[in-house]
Amino acid sequence: GQQVMQIPQYQHVQEGEDFTTYCNSSTTLSNIQWYKQRPGGHPVFLIQLVKSGEVKKQKRLTFQFGEAKKNSSLHITATQTTDVGTYFCAGRHKAAGNKLTFGGGTRVLVKP
Amino acid sequence: NAGVTQTPKFQVLKTGQSMTLQCAQDMNHEYMSWYRQDPGMGLRLIHYSVGAGITDQGEVPNGYNVSRSTTEDFPLRLLSAAPSQTSVYFCASSYSSRGSSYNSPLHFGNGTRLTVT
Numbered sequence: 001g002q003q004v005m006q007i008p009q010y011q012h013v014q015e016g017e018d019f020t021t022y023c024n025s026s027t028t029l030s031n032i033q034w035y036k037q038r039p040g041g042h043p044v045f046l047i048q049l050v051k052s053g054e055v056k057k058q059k060r061l062t063f064q065f066g067e068a069k070k071n072s073s074l075h076i077t078a079t080q081t082t083d084v085g086t087y088f089c090a091g092r093h094k095a096a097g098n099k100l101t102f103g104g105g106t107r108v109l110v111k112p
Numbered sequence: 113n114a115g116v117t118q119t120p121k122f123q124v125l126k127t128g129q130s131m132t133l134q135c136a137q138d139m140n141h142e143y144m145s146w147y148r149q150d151p152g153m154g155l156r157l158i159h160y161s162v163g164a165g166i167t168d169q170g171e172v173p174n175g176y177n178v179s180r181s182t183t184e185d186f187p188l189r190l191l192s193a194a195p196s197q198t199s200v201y202f203c204a205s206s207y208s209s210r211g212s213s214y215n216s217p218l219h220f221g222n223g224t225r226l227t228v229t
Contacts, residue, residue, distance in 0.1 A: 004154075042202060043204075043218070090218075099170075102155040
């Protein structure tokens with residue numbers, strides 16, 4: 001079936017440092033969405049990328065969609081304790097009737 | 113608006129018991145879905161519905177049934193609970209985006225934590 005792989009599974013970050021989480025698909029995606037889930041909470045939509053090579057920013061978060069529309073990344077600068085949580089990418093696969101497939105998530109822990 | 117409401121928040125079942133997880137949304141969303149979340153597995157789609165009277169299977173449908181008699185409600189039924197169904201279950205809804213490359217974001221409920229012993 002269609003798969004979306006997300007790395008790393010865990011990310012320990014010193015407060016103030018930057019980090020990146022990556023999302024890779026086995027097939028071309030129609031679009032990709034990113035969600036954040038705080039500990040004990042539910043996933044909350046962050047952003048959607050549709051165009052090849054698209055880059056979007058939300059304050060300290062930068063999202064990129066690859067040129068081939070098979071991969072995406074989320075880069076967080078100057079990590080804060082409020083960034084703690086699990087970040088999921090979710091891709092829609094053209095070849096699978098545009099079904100949404102979630103990656104396994106990157107769990108982010110911030111060391112103060 | 114309440115958004116997506118799931119009940120119960122917690123549930124403990126014995127193997128073989130049946131139960132229904134409730135999900136209701138008040139946003140007039142056409143699309144509704146059920147996911148299960150297990151450690152390291154992300155969110156896996158169980159069943160989904162693109163409108164009242166229409167349901168379809170997701171990645172992991174075995175052992176679960178759904179129905180969509182109204183736009184607002186999308187209950188998930190466990191027919192005979194098994195320990196492998198111990199998980200956190202999320203209901204999510206969105207506007208339908210048929211034929212568009214842009215897809216409406218999913219709105220998730222607060223989840224139901226289910227333990228099957």
